[in-house]
Amino acid sequence: MKLFRMLGRSIRDAIKSVIRNFSLSLASISCITITLIIVAVAIMASYNVQNFTKEIEKDMTIVAFLDNDATEEDVKEVEKTIKSISNVDKYTYQTKQEVKEKMQAESDVFDTVLKNWSDEESPLKDTIQVKVKDVQKLSNTAEKIQKIDKVAVVRYGSGMVDKMIAAFNQVEKITYGIVIALIIVTVFLIINTIKLTISARRREIGIMRLVGASNFTIKTPFIIEGMILGIFGSIVPILITMYGYTAFYKHFDGYLYSQLIQLIKPEPFIYQVSLAVIVIGIIVGMIGSASAVRKYLKV
Amino acid sequence: MSDLIRLKNVEKRYKNGVTAIYDLNLAIEKGSFVFIIGGSGSGKSTLIKMLYREEKPTKGQVIVGGLDVAKLKNSKVYKLRRKLGIVFQDYRLLPKQTVYENVAFALECIGEKKDVIRIKVLKALEDVGLKNKVHEYPDKLSGGEQQRVAIARAIVNEPKLLLCDEPTGNLDPDMSMEIMKVLEDINKRRGTTIVMATHDKEIVNKMKKQVITLKEGHLVKFKQKGKYEDEAI
Ligand SMILES: Nc1ncnc2c1ncn2[C@@H]1O[C@H](COP(=O)(O)OP(=O)(O)OP(=O)(O)O)[C@@H](O)[C@H]1O
Ligand SMILES: [Mg+2]
Numbered sequence: 001m002k003l004f005r006m007l008g009r010s011i012r013d014a015i016k017s018v019i020r021n022f023s024l025s026l027a028s029i030s031c032i033t034i035t036l037i038i039v040a041v042a043i044m045a046s047y048n049v050q051n052f053t054k055e056i057e058k059d060m061t062i063v064a065f066l067d068n069d070a071t072e073e074d075v076k077e078v079e080k081t082i083k084s085i086s087n088v089d090k091y092t093y094q095t096k097q098e099v100k101e102k103m104q105a106e107s108d109v110f111d112t113v114l115k116n117w118s119d120e121e122s123p124l125k126d127t128i129q130v131k132v133k134d135v136q137k138l139s140n141t142a143e144k145i146q147k148i149d150k151v152a153v154v155r156y157g158s159g160m161v162d163k164m165i166a167a168f169n170q171v172e173k174i175t176y177g178i179v180i181a182l183i184i185v186t187v188f189l190i191i192n193t194i195k196l197t198i199s200a201r202r203r204e205i206g207i208m209r210l211v212g213a214s215n216f217t218i219k220t221p222f223i224i225e226g227m228i229l230g231i232f233g234s235i236v237p238i239l240i241t242m243y244g245y246t247a248f249y250k251h252f253d254g255y256l257y258s259q260l261i262q263l264i265k266p267e268p269f270i271y272q273v274s275l276a277v278i279v280i281g282i283i284v285g286m287i288g289s290a291s292a293v294r295k296y297l298k299v
Numbered sequence: 300m301s302d303l304i305r306l307k308n309v310e311k312r313y314k315n316g317v318t319a320i321y322d323l324n325l326a327i328e329k330g331s332f333v334f335i336i337g338g339s340g341s342g343k344s345t346l347i348k349m350l351y352r353e354e355k356p357t358k359g360q361v362i363v364g365g366l367d368v369a370k371l372k373n374s375k376v377y378k379l380r381r382k383l384g385i386v387f388q389d390y391r392l393l394p395k396q397t398v399y400e401n402v403a404f405a406l407e408c409i410g411e412k413k414d415v416i417r418i419k420v421l422k423a424l425e426d427v428g429l430k431n432k433v434h435e436y437p438d439k440l441s442g443g444e445q446q447r448v449a450i451a452r453a454i455v456n457e458p459k460l461l462l463c464d465e466p467t468g469n470l471d472p473d474m475s476m477e478i479m480k481v482l483e484d485i486n487k488r489r490g491t492t493i494v495m496a497t498h499d500k501e502i503v504n505k506m507k508k509q510v511i512t513l514k515e516g517h518l519v520k521f522k523q524k525g526k527y528e529d530e531a532i
Binding site for chain 2: 002003005006208209210212213215217
């Protein structure tokens with residue numbers, strides 16, 4: 001009960017301060033807003049990229065074609081070597097007979113063509129299909145497999161996807177940098193906003209100390225003021241997330257570049273992102289106000 | 300063990316090297332009314348500040364209401380402050396709040412319930428004779444009235460000890476006597492121990508209370524029913 005009363009008081013005081021220091025509060029809120037918009041867009045982009053690369057990665061397989069004269073022993077040897085490569089997740093061996101049956105089952109056209117070939121003429125080879133753990137090292141792993149004795153050719157998922165993922169990773173890193181820089185500026189602005197509130201309320205704080213207010217009671221309104229700045233700052237980013245992403249999704253019908261890139265469905269995605277945005281806003285606000293309190297309110 | 304305040308070999312040396320109090324030994328009984336007198340710079344304010352832990356003694360022991368004040372951590376000072384009230388020369392009121400709000404503030408800060416606050420605030424304002432000024436703002440009041448608001452705020456939580464540092468310093472003799480009557484009343488009716496630092500010769504002589512005389516940081520006299528003795532200062 002007592003705690004609730006004190007919190008109620010703190011919230012009231014905090015809102016009063018935000019209104020009293022309107023211009024600096026607005027500057028802090030705007031800065032938080034800009035930061036959080038970028039954070040929200042970055043989160044949404046990054047999750048979408050992760051989502052569709054995962055989809056693509058599922059299909060990314062290295063296929064090693066073995067020499068026609070490879071004996072059973074050779075195959076065992078190749079399998080052993082492949083197994084020893086650290087990036088290899090799992091592999092399956094298929095004889096050309098199995099490959100043929102699989103292809104025949106898949107389509108009628110293949111069926112007719114393949115039926116007319118004898119075993120001697122067949123261009124099919126025994127294959128080992130390899131799944132890797134880290135797709136970024138796909139080409140490197142493929143090279144290693146290529147070098148194994150009795151391995152004729154190696155094929156793997158298109159290089160474009162590889163490069164795209166690398167590019168997204170680059171963009172992600174740059175975004176992190178920008179977000180961190182913006183958060184630093186934001187925290188700095190919040191510290192100054194709270195500093196102003198503290199100096200405006202010096203007299204009151206002095207009296208609070210005299211009459212025996214605990215440190216918690218003295219500090220809390222300022223911490224809450226920081227949190228309120230964070231909450232106000234996350235309103236616009238949340239609106240952008242909720243309405244912006246939904247509109248974006250509808251506009252493209254859920255796919256980018258025809259069917260290649262599938263977007264994440266807005267629900268519940270936008271709520272999760274909004275929650276993340278407001279939590280980050282509150283945390284940034286609290287970091288700012290807590291450092292101001294530590295620096296300017298010697299308790 | 301009816302001492303509310305006990306000082307043992309207390310020394311206060313400020314960081315700039317000035318020693319404000321030398322080897323002070325003192326005991327103040329519960330319920331007493333004590334003046335601290337002495338010339339300017341004799342250490343009166345320093346002594347009061349050590350009692351509410353605004354300053355820490357550099358040597359010795361200060362006990363107030365059973366609390367070893369010097370050993371109190373910064374984060375626990377509020378426990379001491381809740382046991383005492385403090386009044387200054389400059390009132391220290393919040394100008395944008397009414398008389399009622401100023402007094403209630405002391406209780407809100409320690410998380411008191413609204414209805415309890417109401418009862419206690421009105422009682423305190425009645426005790427200082429300001430029941431008819433409850434909704435006025437401080438700048439509409441005379442100096443004496445403002446000081447009575449400050450006294451009401453200091454006693455609203457029913458402390459055992461009331462510390463006053465020159466409470467009449469800004470007031471003319473008539474208003475000063477008014478304040479003294481209020482303080483004497485609080486001392487008698489509530490049993491609150493009062494320790495008051497003052498320059499005012501006339502007040503000390505009229506009230507005939509205990510008097511502690513300081514001179515350049517040394518205790519020179521502690522008399523029951525004392526007078527303001529110029530030669531000692
Ligand atoms: N914060 C401080 N830092 C350094 N020296 C101080 C401080 N406060 C007081 N002093 C010094 O300590 C001595 C005692 O000061 P104090 O304020 O206790 O005297 P006082 O008796 O209250 O004087 P007055 O009657 O003028 O109020 C003085 O020499 C003063 O200069
Ligand atoms: Mg003084």
